[in-house]
Amino acid sequence: MTVDATARTYMITGPEPEWWYRDLISCLQATFGSLLIREGADPLAVLGAGWRFLHLPGDIRSEEFYYPCPTGESGGTDLGAALAPHHDLHARWWQPADENDVWREVRASLADDRPVIAAVDNFHLPFRPAYGDVHAAHLVVIYGLDETRGVVHVSDAMPPAFRGAVPIEKFLSSWGSANPTDDQDAFFSDSRIGRRCLDVRLDVPPAPLTPELLGGYLRIDAAGFTTASPDSSARTGLAGYDEFAAELVERCRAADAGALRELYPFGWAMQAQASLHGELLRRCGREWDDPALAGAGRAVEAVAHAWTGLRFTGAHGLEDPRAVASDIAHHATVLRGAYQRAVDAVGAAAARL
Amino acid sequence: MTGISVSSARSRLCETVDISGHRNNTAISAATETRAGAFNVWRNSFAAEYLPEGKSLVHVDGVPFEFPPVLDGPDNVRCAGQFIRVPEGRYDWIHVLAASERRCEDTVELNFADGAVDTEPLRISDFWAAPAWFGEVKAFESLVMHYPHHVQRGVPAVMWAQRVPVTRRAGLTGILLPRNVAVHVFAVTLQRTEP
Numbered sequence: 147m148t149v150d151a152t153a154r155t156y157m158i159t160g161p162e163p164e165w166w167y168r169d170l171i172s173c174l175q176a177t178f179g180s181l182l183i184r185e186g187a188d189p190l191a192v193l194g195a196g197w198r199f200l201h202l203p204g205d206i207r208s209e210e211f212y213y214p215c216p217t218g219e220s221g222g223t224d225l226g227a228a229l230a231p232h233h234d235l236h237a238r239w240w241q242p243a244d245e246n247d248v249w250r251e252v253r254a255s256l257a258d259d260r261p262v263i264a265a266v267d268n269f270h271l272p273f274r275p276a277y278g279d280v281h282a283a284h285l286v287v288i289y290g291l292d293e294t295r296g297v298v299h300v301s302d303a304m305p306p307a308f309r310g311a312v313p314i315e316k317f318l319s320s321w322g323s324a325n326p327t328d329d330q331d332a333f334f335s336d337s338r339i340g341r342r343c344l345d346v347r348l349d350v351p352p353a354p355l356t357p358e359l360l361g362g363y364l365r366i367d368a369a370g371f372t373t374a375s376p377d378s379s380a381r382t383g384l385a386g387y388d389e390f391a392a393e394l395v396e397r398c399r400a401a402d403a404g405a406l407r408e409l410y411p412f413g414w415a416m417q418a419q420a421s422l423h424g425e426l427l428r429r430c431g432r433e434w435d436d437p438a439l440a441g442a443g444r445a446v447e448a449v450a451h452a453w454t455g456l457r458f459t460g461a462h463g464l465e466d467p468r469a470v471a472s473d474i475a476h477h478a479t480v481l482r483g484a485y486q487r488a489v490d491a492v493g494a495a496a497a498r499l
Numbered sequence: 500m501t502g503i504s505v506s507s508a509r510s511r512l513c514e515t516v517d518i519s520g521h522r523n524n525t526a527i528s529a530a531t532e533t534r535a536g537a538f539n540v541w542r543n544s545f546a547a548e549y550l551p552e553g554k555s556l557v558h559v560d561g562v563p564f565e566f567p568p569v570l571d572g573p574d575n576v577r578c579a580g581q582f583i584r585v586p587e588g589r590y591d592w593i594h595v596l597a598a599s600e601r602r603c604e605d606t607v608e609l610n611f612a613d614g615a616v617d618t619e620p621l622r623i624s625d626f627w628a629a630p631a632w633f634g635e636v637k638a639f640e641s642l643v644m645h646y647p648h649h650v651q652r653g654v655p656a657v658m659w660a661q662r663v664p665v666t667r668r669a670g671l672t673g674i675l676l677p678r679n680v681a682v683h684v685f686a687v688t689l690q691r692t693e694p
Contacts, residue, residue: 169601169602169624169625169627169628169629169630169632170601170602170625275644275646275649275651275654279646279648279649305627305628305653305654306628306651306652306653306654307653417601421602448604450602451602451603451604451622452604454599454600454601454602454603454604454679454681455603455605455677455679455681457601458540458600458601458679458680458681459679459680459681461540462540462680473678476678477679480605
């Protein structure tokens with residue numbers, strides 16, 4: 147930590163946060179990836195270790211960083227555990243406790259040498275393409291605060307990618323934005339930002355990934371796809387996918403645009419997860435000279451690629467859901483086939499590890 | 500044999516395909532009228548100044564393509580199950596200039612004169628600041644992204660050269676594109692590997 151004479155400058159020690167990006171991930175995985183690198187962990191090995199289908203009806207928010215996160219036994223949610231179910235990654239949302247001193251918790255976190263992930267509205271951030279144009283919920287990493295100069299130091303790996311100082315007033319507008327409904331962005335507007343932040347902790351450094359360790363992860367995940375969920379409010383596995391897809395098609399036939407508005411952010415979460423898991427399995431397959439594992443990874447990536455057809459058919463069909471119902475049904479069927487092939491391949495690979 | 504002569508030989512075995520009747524989307528715009536383009540759901544578009552002249556003959560990795568019209572109406576086929584008839588013949592590769600709204604895999608159906616139909620994969624990487632995930636050749640790159648209300652630096656838009664194999668030794672008559680609005684085809688060229 148660096149503290150100046152007035153104790154109003156806070157900056158993490160060491161280098162600025164590294165960017166971490168893949169073309170199918172959202173700001174959620176990108177920001178977590180930056181923090182994991184800082185912890186000395188490999189983001190792909192952590193964020194790509196788990197793979198499941200999870201749909202929580204009524205839970206989806208119109209935010210780029212939406213991710214299904216089941217309520218735990220304590221009644222709370224843990225976004226870190228949802229993103230990395232096989233690691234000791236934990237994350238909880240918080241908001242400033244004192245409206246008269248909204249930076250208090252950020253100062254404390256930076257003083258503890260811990261960057262903060264903050265929710266923002268792109269409309270107010272000069273480095274985002276949507277600046278002054280489109281309201282959309284997004285995540286960035288805060289790694290410094292200089293109240294003397296009036297700037298916040300922010301890192302954002304999503305294109306065009308930015309790392310640097312933003313005027314505090316701009317940031318406050320973005321961080322506290324109502325993010326009102328915006329016709330130009332039907333998927334990530336209409337979601338109050340509310341100065342939300344994420345406290346992310348990696349409690350235990352990840353163990354080196356071995357075939358035995360990965361095999362254990364894969365067996366758990368494969369079972370999750372083929373066994374019924376104990377929680378009736380959560381749609382999980384292939385059976386959960388079938389329920390989700392049937393309802394999606396029915397809602398389109400009933401001209402319910404809300405179904406397509408939800409599909410986009412929900413599908414992004416599932417697509418990003420599958421893309422990272424598939425890439426990790428391919429990488430391990432190559433490193434361990436295991437072509438079947440690499441092939442299973444490619445099959446999981448095919449799931450990610452099939453999500454594109456479903457998500458974008460829905461996005462372009464928002465104004466007339468009934469007109470795209472048959473194409474939605476078609477892509478849902480294609481995606482179901484991709485899931486089945488990938489689950490079979492992962493199960494077979496896991497049995498040999 | 501030099502690379503140039505290989506390219507020339509390959510070019511002589513290629514036939515560009517007329518897809519003008521199927522173009523249904525405008526993905527390229529001028530900096531002075533960025534609203535005219537709408538490649539994706541956010542209405543982003545390629546910047547014309549970084550792309551070849553409209554209707555020109557371009558070569559990518561030795562393969563000739565007829566570049567679509569630029570700033571003169573629809574410039575690409577947004578895939579919706581269109582059937583592209585081709586001059587009947589024995590071909591080995593179907594080359595496309597294409598881009599996708601997010602990385603995407605789908606299929607095309609190849610129709611043959613003897614009534615056979617084969618399904619082959621069509622794999623197209625994201626146009627948005629993305630790598631060639633499927634091993635395509637980067638054909639053209641707009642170094643800026645057009646938004647409806649501004650020109651964005653730092654976010655390139657990429658058009659890929661991808662290919663689809665024709666494995667059946669029979670006369671190809673047509674290509675059925677997928678029903679997938681994410682995939683955009685700008686040009687099609689057929690190639691034989693032997694005269």
